[in-house]
Amino acid sequence: MRITGVHLGVMLASHEGHLVSAIFHICVSSHTGSRWFTQVVVVLLLTLTLFASAGSALAEKRVALVIGNSAYNNVSKLPNPANDAEAIGVLFKSVGFDVVEQRQNLGNAEMRRVIRDFSEKAQGADLAVVFFAGHGIEVDGVNYLIPTDSRLERDVDVEDEAVSLDRVLKMIEPAKRLRLVILDACRDNPFGKAMKRTIATRSIGRGLGPIEPSTSDTLIAFAAKAGSTAIDGAGPNSPFTAALLKHLVTPGLDVRLALGQVRDDVLKATGSKQEPFVYGSLGGSTVTLTALTKDEQATQQRVDPNADVARDYDAAAKVGTKDAWDAFLRVHPSGFYVDLARAQRSKVSPAKSVSPSATASESSANLKEQKRAKTATLHSEPSRKIENSNVKILTPQERCLAGVLRRQGGRFMPEGQSSSCMWGEVDGQLRRLGNCQKSRSDAKAMCRTGVFGGG
Numbered sequence: 001m002r003i004t005g006v007h008l009g010v011m012l013a014s015h016e017g018h019l020v021s022a023i024f025h026i027c028v029s030s031h032t033g034s035r036w037f038t039q040v041v042v043v044l045l046l047t048l049t050l051f052a053s054a055g056s057a058l059a060e061k062r063v064a065l066v067i068g069n070s071a072y073n074n075v076s077k078l079p080n081p082a083n084d085a086e087a088i089g090v091l092f093k094s095v096g097f098d099v100v101e102q103r104q105n106l107g108n109a110e111m112r113r114v115i116r117d118f119s120e121k122a123q124g125a126d127l128a129v130v131f132f133a134g135h136g137i138e139v140d141g142v143n144y145l146i147p148t149d150s151r152l153e154r155d156v157d158v159e160d161e162a163v164s165l166d167r168v169l170k171m172i173e174p175a176k177r178l179r180l181v182i183l184d185a186c187r188d189n190p191f192g193k194a195m196k197r198t199i200a201t202r203s204i205g206r207g208l209g210p211i212e213p214s215t216s217d218t219l220i221a222f223a224a225k226a227g228s229t230a231i232d233g234a235g236p237n238s239p240f241t242a243a244l245l246k247h248l249v250t251p252g253l254d255v256r257l258a259l260g261q262v263r264d265d266v267l268k269a270t271g272s273k274q275e276p277f278v279y280g281s282l283g284g285s286t287v288t289l290t291a292l293t294k295d296e297q298a299t300q301q302r303v304d305p306n307a308d309v310a311r312d313y314d315a316a317a318k319v320g321t322k323d324a325w326d327a328f329l330r331v332h333p334s335g336f337y338v339d340l341a342r343a344q345r346s347k348v349s350p351a352k353s354v355s356p357s358a359t360a361s362e363s364s365a366n367l368k369e370q371k372r373a374k375t376a377t378l379h380s381e382p383s384r385k386i387e388n389s390n391v392k393i394l395t396p397q398e399r400c401l402a403g404v405l406r407r408q409g410g411r412f413m414p415e416g417q418s419s420s421c422m423w424g425e426v427d428g429q430l431r432r433l434g435n436c437q438k439s440r441s442d443a444k445a446m447c448r449t450g451v452f453g454g455g
Contacts, residue, residue: 062127062291063099063175064092065118069134071105072148075190080232081133084184084241088131095249095290098125107149108161115163119171127289128175129182130168133241136185137162137192138205138226145185152191155202165220169213178287179218180255183208184240186223186230213280221259223266225277231270239269240276249290256282258289306337313337322348 068085070078082104089102099121103114115130122128135146139155144162146152152161165181172179186207195204210226213219223230223240233239243265247258256278263276309332316328325345332338 061125062092062097062129062289063101063118063121063125064089064097064129064131065101065115065121066092066103066131067106067111067114067134067145068104069106069132069146069148072135072146072150074149074151075135078134078187078232080236080238080241081184083236084133084238085131087237087241087245088133088182091245091249092129092289097129105148108147108163111145111147111163112167115168115171119174122172123174125175127178127180127287128172129178129180129289130172131182131184132168133184133238135187135189135191136165136183136208137189138203138207138209140202140204141209142166143208143211145183146189146191150191152195154196154198155204156198165208165211169215169218169220173215177217178255178282179213179215180221180289181219182221182244184223184230184238186228187232188229211279217282219255219259219278219280219282221262222277222279224274228274231274239266239274243269243276250288251290252286252288253290254286255289256287306335309335309337313341316341317344320344320348 066085066089068081068083070080070082072078085102085104089100092100101114101118101121103110106114118130132145134148137144137146137152137158139158143165144158145165145168146162150157150161152158165183168181169179172181189207192204192206197204205227207224207227207229208222211220223238231239233242235242237245240262243262246265247253247261248255250258259276259278263278266274266276312328312331316324322345325341325348328341329338329345332341
């Protein structure tokens with residue numbers, strides 16, 4: 001069998017949407033059998049490697065749509081939404097989002113078209129994020145985002161002149177892992193105050209209303225919880241956006257925890273007047289908006305194979321006994337740390353056997369030494385004059401007696417102080433007590449006999 005040439009072409013799509021062509025050309029002029037088979041296996045392995053790399057890249061696809069509406073035509077302008085959208089767009093670009101569509105001051109027709117076109121970007125994306133800053137309103141249980149040219153003179157106009165939140169959610173539904181909508185749109189709405197009701201029972205909310213996403217792996221973050229309004233802020237960004245800029249893309253931080261930290265910051269910044277709220281749920285795996293860099297991925301992949309052994313070695317070293325080293329060696333039979341453990345074990349001296357009689361003698365000696373030390377301390381303390389000038393300074397004999405009675409739980413009454421009774425203290429400071437019936441004769445006798453070192 002003669003093979004003149006083999007061409008294998010693999011067309012792969014990278015995360016930027018470009019096509020990469022990998023063409024492997026193996027020319028074998030007169031080789032047959034195992035050599036040809038080996039070459040084919042090499043080509044297949046290379047092909048599988050490229051597919052794996054492509055899959056990894058595709059899994060990291062992140063897209064974002066950022067809209068900030070400040071210049072409203074028919075109501076007062078909002079100072080911060082355009083700034084907020086600009087800052088959030090820069091934030092997403094800084095952490096490597098594949099697509100970041102930024103738009104400001106969109107009218108009704110343009111806003112609908114931008115959201116519709118973004119649905120194509122969400123196709124095949126792992127994470128899709130929509131950020132909107134501007135006015136929003138809830139009418140009859142439905143939330144709407146308001147374009148800059150809306151008039152909203154009647155409640156029925158909202159369906160034609162505003163974009164429903166449900167439409168936004170539908171446009172990002174193709175995203176695989178996370179669909180996140182962030183709305184800094186709960187400001188005190190001027191449209192609702194002047195809007196005419198065509199049906200008396202139709203409700204118009206003060207802010208945005210509560211919502212439960214119909215799709216899984218979807219989160220909707222409000223700048224303020226349902227029914228309340230958000231503060232636009234006196235700085236360049238609203239309190240909500242300022243907190244998002246601080247926490248949302250923290251490397252390795254789950255998006256739910258990041259939004260929790262945003263909530264805490266906003267509560268603190270507004271004196272608990274504004275509380276952000278998140279609707280929806282995710283699964284049990286960690287979802288972060290920040291992809292790891294190549295260096296960070298390499299760092300995570302570099303796992304020390306001896307980490308567990310080193311930890312066990314440190315534990316055994318802290319104990320430092322032969323039993324501890326034996327336990328370590330039973331678990332780890334070979335390796336660098338095992339050699340160190342054997343060396344440390346050999347340095348441990350055998351435990352000395354102590355007879356019960358020797359232990360008793362040592363304990364008795366220790367007790368006697370403690371008594372001598374206490375006696376020395378007792379006699380070394382100088383006599384001091386008591387705060388009550390009527391109490392005389394104790395003699396060494398009386399001080400000894402006071403210490404005896406104190407240790408025995410008794411009371412001591414110095415000579416000449418028949419009207420009061422004192423607790424004895426080693427340093428001679430006596431505190432007044434009443435009803436002292438303790439006889440001093442036994443204690444004096446004990447001091448004279450030297451049982452407690454007195455005399």
